[in-house]
Amino acid sequence: MTRPHPGAETDQGGVNGSTFHGPTAIQTGPGGVQNVQFVYRWKPAYRIEDFPAVSAPVPARALERQPSRLLRAGHRVVPFTGRAHDLDNLARWRDDPTERLAVRLIHGPGGQGKTRLAARFAELSRQAGWTVWQAVVNEADTDRVATGEAPEAAAGVVLVVDYAERWPTAELRQLLREPLLHHGQVPVRVLLLARPAGLWWDSLNTWIGDHLDAASEAHPLLSLATHAAARAELYEQARNSFADQLGLPDEQHSRIGPPADLDHDEDYAQILTIHIAALAAVDAALHNDPAPSDPARASAYLLKRERAHWSQLHRRAHEPLATTPQAMGRAVLIATFTRALARDPHGWSVLQRTGLADTKAAANTVLDDHLYCYPAIRPDTVLEPLYPDRLGEDFIGLTTPPDHSTAHPVSGAVTDDWAGKVVSRLLLSGRTSAGPSAPWTRDALTVLIETARRWPHVATGQLYPLLKEHPELALQAGGAALAALASLDHIDITVLEAIEPLLPEGRHTDLDLGIAAIASTLAGHRLAATQDLLTRARINDHLAVRAHYAGLRDAALTAAQDALNTWRHLARTNPAVYEPDLAAALNNLGVWLSEMGRRGEALEVAAEAVAIRRRLADPVTGDPEVFEPDLASSLNNLGVRLSGVGRRGEALEVTTEAVAVYRRLADPVTGNPAAHEPDLAGALNNLGADLSEAGRRGEALEVTTEAVAVYRRLADPATGNPAAHEPNLAAALNNFGARLSGVGRWAEALEVTAEAVAVYRRLADPFTGNPAAHEPDLAGSLSNLGIWLSEVGRQAEALEVTTEAVAVYRRLADPATGNPAAYEWHLAAALNNLGAGLSGMGRRGKALKATTEAVAIRRRLADPVTGDPATYEPDLAASLSNLGSRLSGVGRWGEALEASAEAVAVYRRLADPVTGNPAAHEPDLARSLNNLGTRLSGVGRSAEALEATTEAVAIRRRLADPVTGSPAAHEPDLASSLNNLGIWLSELGRRAEALEATTAAVALYRRLADPVTGNPAAHEPDLAGALNNLGADLSGVGRQAEALEATTAAVAVYRRLADPVTGNPAAHEPDLAAALSNLGARLAQVGRRAEALEATTAAVAVYRRLADPVTGNPAAHEPDLAAALSNLGARLAQVGRRAEALEATTAAVAVYRRLADPVTGNPAAHEPDLATSLTFMGMLSRAAGGDLAGVLHSTGEAIEIYRRHIAAAPVLHPPLHVALNLQAMVLVDLGRVDDAAAVQSWLDENPLPPSLGPQV
The missing domain is CATH 3.40.50 (Rossmann fold)
Incomplete structure (x- = not known):
């Protein structure tokens, strides 16, 4: 018979033209x-x-x-x-x-x-x-x-x-x-x-x-030079080391004292400053020069030695360098800004831009001479900069002249007027407005900013004027440079204000961080300068948005809450003016709170936003023309928030209202489609989800189809704006897949969900997209894709994408590094689906592990003290129901029953008509009762199984009532429960009632699968399963011809569904094989034994292919193959081919032994089937005159297995009696009459209880 099983849970760049080549590697060699x-x-x-x-x-x-x-x-x-x-x-x-x-x-x-x-x-x-x-x-x-x-x-x-x-x-x-x-x-x-x-x-x-x-x-990294003694010790160590390297005698270097300001000049808090001072002092002693007196002069001294080196190379008699010391200094300055470059074309270009060479030949001369002085780390580059970087920055600071009104901070510094123009030449010369920026833009500006941090005249004379006149350069330098700029002490705010208007309004992967830094610095400056509440509210609003885009969630929430508090104050003093802004702030805060997993707070502020905007848009007392768009937006958000806490009926109501408003606003005749179609599509998308939850699947598909059509048009690369609308298109496609699956159009669901995954992969690409924004949605789409792949039989691919979804959610929900509040719920849902996928692949142990983890997460989320039961108990109950299925799959029947019973208990409480919400939770209660019936039957408690399933049928009859309920939503579930009801009635020997229930199930499925008025794609597989069961029930009441007819019809449906050309073999061949096996039994019952053998042989052939260790999935299909081999043995025996019958049954025993192996298999799940096959093998062997001692041994093994498992599974009593009867007969055959009598006496004293039916 076909048994029901609970299903899987379904869920709902860089800057163009600017290449970073950055700082060089750590130096050695x-x-x-x-x-x-x-x-x-x-x-x-x-x-x-x-x-x-x-x-x-x-x-x-x-x-x-x-x-x-x-x-x-x-x-x-x-x-x-x-x-x-x-x-x-x-x-x-x-x-x-x-x-x-x-x-x-x-x-x-x-x-x-x-x-x-x-x-x-x-x-x-x-x-x-x-x-x-x-x-x-x-x-x-x-x-x-x-x-x-x-x-x-x-x-x-x-x-x-x-x-x-x-x-x-x-x-x-x-x-x-x-x-x-x-x-x-x-x-x-x-x-x-x-x-x-x-x-x-x-x-x-x-x-x-x-x-x-x-x-x-x-x-x-804290300074080692925080006090005078430490600085003196570090200076002495460096002085001695440098003196040893430079060959300065001990008696000379020991007389070199530390700089006078070593103890209190904070520049000496850096070790490198102490090392520069020590090196300069040692070298000065070698050349009988006075030691430099401060850090800047120490750098100036070492740079003077570099200049002397360039002069010596230019003046030497043998192979002098053609490049003059002045030109070499300029080349060094350029290299400090640009870092190393490829010679062709960038090395040539940079010298030509700055006027240092006017031909490639002249450029090559300078580049080769510079390379002689400063060898390249990589052989294919030129213009290696000065090291360490601090010395290069000091070279810029010392060489760049101040403006004419001030003196250079280091008196006597060797400046070069050319240096004052080099950055603008590097970044602006030869540039066109439409062309890409120079590849050294990021580096040059980053170096300039870091130099300005310690050399104020570079900031005021070079950096600030450059960016005020050309603020677009800051954007080309990238987010890291923007952040560094905003962090400068005493930054000229007018520089940031010049950049601000050019910053993109929306998200930007590379710039978001820098924009947030600028927004933060400007906000701090502006908030300190004003007490005007309106200005302060707007500043915080903007800061919250930019911090949110940069992933700075805590900062975003703090700013948003500050803004909201200010808007509340303003709205109390002047509601007419400020309530719209208050509602907008509430709207945004609701979205961000929800993303942080704070769903209760999110719902509260979303509801407040709707209340305000409803009043503002009132047609009598308000201004609908102005405020209806905002009202629709808040209604849409409120629907999402309500759905997020399980209040689905209310969610449907408010989302329906949002769609109605947007339809009017986007009307092509009376409204403004260009302005409002994107919002209409979003609301339609949400409405589809809400309608689906209410069981109105046809309507859900209709509105989601419309949403996808709108987004496709908006995101069209030729006529629309993909950058703006592709994320929404992907979300709509994801939901479209769910809606298509709801009406059984699995192949189409798979196709559109795969498209959604492709879009999200592109959006979440770490190079060209924004992973922080789009990876959660990618994971959701992958999870759904796994479900649809599984539904069309592509189990291995389903498992692969579901595993990827779990991996993403696991990272997102990591308690140490992620955001569990926001993503643990999603992780649990993905684990639930992973459990189903692993189970479908026969990997039942791992399936149990995944589902157990899902339950653990949801228990924590639903904890009445530390969690949110109202939101998460429904999910906990769903996972418990699935856990029952997983535990059953590994033979842990008692625990399976316990989990299923707990699921029912939770749903009973949730659906209580006084304290709960029957409308929301009765469908789930019925589903859990259906599953509980399966678990009870599995442990032989058929009467209780019948009771649970009868209650499920009663609930679903009421839910599917054509007058008071929703047949479209609940008739499929009613048919499923009737199908199960037939199974349990049959197990109790109430065959007439069983036939009645199964007949009703078939009638419902026939109507649901009608090609004219129903949906064959969605319901034909269930119809075939019910026909299979109807055949068994008809056989049970002796109506063998009708039983054969029903089973033949089931096979016909499955053959069509599994057709390799027009159907889906991967999805339906396992069911076809099961139906063929049942058909064999029906044919045998009417004496058509040859045809029975043919059908059963076909079933075995299908299962052999499905369980092939190379091309199939043994873990998933070997149990069915073993059962089919047992049936084949029976069919062969019926046509007198006893040797082949024994061979087939022996093969079944071998498979079951492997499956039940205590080390590599699962004894709890497969030992009972092994016992049944051992018993049947014994029957065949005895009938064939085989080794009676061997028959007695196999029968004894079967009995031992049954006795070991019977306490947990009373349903094993009938097969135990069969094995004992066989044992008694074999003992008689062996002449052990007394032993046989003892066995028979036990059977007489322990008859089968009526509830377990007649002896098999």
Whole structure:
């Protein structure tokens, strides 16, 4: 017979033309060239390679002319000191066994020692058995490099990323998603180094929490030079190390004292400043020059030595460099701004733009001479900048002249008027308004901003005038540069105000963070400057939106709440003027609270927004023409909020009203379609979901079809605006799939949901899209796609996409790094679906694990003390019902019954006519009662099974009543319950009543599947199942001919559904095989044994193909194959082919033994079937005159199995009696009459109870 089973739960870029090539890698190697031999991943934006393993010696020739080389971190001239606490913290973070992937940011000012700390940590990590890599940004248009296969990491992988704050958002996210970091089970640690933390990190940290299964944290790197004694010690250590390298005798360097201001000048809080001062003092002593007196003059001294080196090379007699010292200085300045570039075309172009060369030949001369002085890290680049970066920034500050009204902050600094124009030439020369920006735009502006942080005359004389006159450059520099600009101390607010009008109004993946930083800085300035409540409310409104777009949820909610409080105050004083703004603020806050999982609060503010706008749009006392659009928007949102807390009837009512308003507003004759069609489509989409929940599936499909049509037109790439409307189109397509499935149009549902997934994948792409905004929707679409794939029989693909959905939701809901309040509900729903998919693939243990986790999450969400029972108890009950099915699938019948009974108890309470909501929950109560009947029957409690199913039928009859109920919504469920009712009545021997119930089920399904008035696609599979059961019931009352007719009709339907050309074999072949097996039994009953054998043989052939270990799914179909082989044995025996019958039954026993293996299988689920097959095998063997001792052994094994399981499953009493009867006969055959009598005596004393029917 076909048994019912509970189904799966259904749910409801970068800037054009601006290429970042960013800061260079951590330096090591002779002449600044890295000792890196292996690159493991290369992409246009970045590469992943070995972290340099050893310090690089400094060429002696270079030291006497370019002492600044000793400052490079890679040379490690000054021994690493201190930082024991920091290294211990890093080691604990690295070795934490609870995290597979973890991200840590180390941040501090330039020169604090971040790079040196990372190098030391890398060295110690290698000693501990870890593989250490670094991620390095690629210069624009440089050649791709060959990559090697990453070696197996022993203990784990550490990846170091320097200057993380300068990476474009999309590329840094791409790096963190790099498959190289997520392959295998070894732990991975990503160490980010950056100057600031701030908003860029807050945004990234939020994104990591939403999208990666990773812990993330930030740690400031505190100064080692916080007090005088520490500074003196650090200075002395650096002085001694540099003196040793430069060959200054001990007696001389010991006389070099520290700078006079070492104790109290805060610039010396950075280790690099102390090292620069020490190096300059040592070199000055070597050349009998006075030691520089302050940090700026120390940098100026080292840069003077660079100039002397350029002059010497230009004047030398042998192969002098053609480039003059002045031109070389300008080339160095350019390189500091642009960072390394490809020679062709960027190296040539940058020199021509700045007037340093007018031909390629002249440019090549300068580039080659610069390359001689500053060798490139990569062989295909030129214009390697000065290192460390701090020295390069000081070079800009010292070389750039102040404006004419002020003096340079360093008296005697060697300035160059040309330097005052270099940035504008780099960024503006040769530029067209429509053309792309220069590829060095990001770097040049980032360097200029960081230089302005310490050199105020660069800020006031260069940065601010440039951006005031050309604010568009700031956008081309990207979000990280915008954020850095906004964070400058004493920023000229007029600069940000010049940029503000050019910022995009909507979301922008690359710029959102920078826009939020600008909005925050401007908001702080403007709020401090005004006490005007209206102005303050609007400032906070804008800040809330921008923070929300950047993923700064807490900041967004704080600003939104501040705005709301102000609007409330204003609306109390002047409702007529300010209530519209109050309603808008409530509307937005409701959406954001809902996204944070705070559904109750979201509903409250959404309802308040509707109340205000209803009053404002009142046709008598208000102004409908002005306020009806806002009312419709709030109604639409309120419908979503009501649905989110399970108040579906109210949701349908308000969403229907929203659609009615939007239809009038978008009317092509009397309204404004261009303005209101997008909102109409959104409301139609929501209305479709609400109608579907109410069982009005035809209407739901109709309005959702209309929504999709509108969005397709709006998102058309030729005539519409894809950027604005594709997200809504994807949402509508996702819902369209659900609506199509509701009417049984599975193939079409699959097609449109696959389209939705494709759109969301593009929108959530880490390079070109916005993962933070669209990954949750992608996960929802994947979850639905898995359901539709399963419905059309593509189980493996279904499992794959559902697993992906679970992985995304798991990241989003991670309690440490994500937002459980917002996404745990979705995770539980996806796990529920995953459980169904795994079960369908025969992976019942894993299915149980997924469903158990879903139940655990929903128990927590529905906890009466810490959770929200009103919202989440319905979901808990649904998961419990599914858990019953999963537990049953692994043979844990008692626990299955317990879970199903709890589901019913929850739904009874929810549907109570006094304290609950029958309209909302009676359908679910009936469904859970239906499932409870199955569980009760499984443990032999057929009378109780009948009672539960009878109650389900009564509820569904009332719900489907043509006068007081909704036949369209509930007749399919009524037919299902009637079908089950027939099964349980038959088990109790009440065959006439069973026939009546099953006949009624068939009649309903025939009407529902009628090709003219019904929906064959949705209901023919159920009709075939009911016909199959009708055949069994007719057989049970002796009407064999009619039984054969019904089963033949079932086979005919399944053959059509499984037709390889016009149907769907993957979905329907298993049911066809089951019907063929039943047809064999019906044919045998009317004496048509040859045809019976033919039908059963066909069933076995189908199951063999389905269970093939190479092309099929043994886990899912071997149990059915074993049952079909048993039936085949019976059919063969009936036609006298006893040897083949025994062979088929023996094969069935072999399959069942494997399935019931205590180590690799599931004894609880399959041992009872093994016992039945052993008994039948014994019958055949005895009839064939086989080995009676062997028959006695197999019969004894069957009896032992039955006795082991009978307490949990009383339904096994009849087959136990059959086995005992056989045992008694075999004992007689063996002459053991007394033993046979004892068995028979037990049978006489323990007759079958009437409730379990006659002996089989």
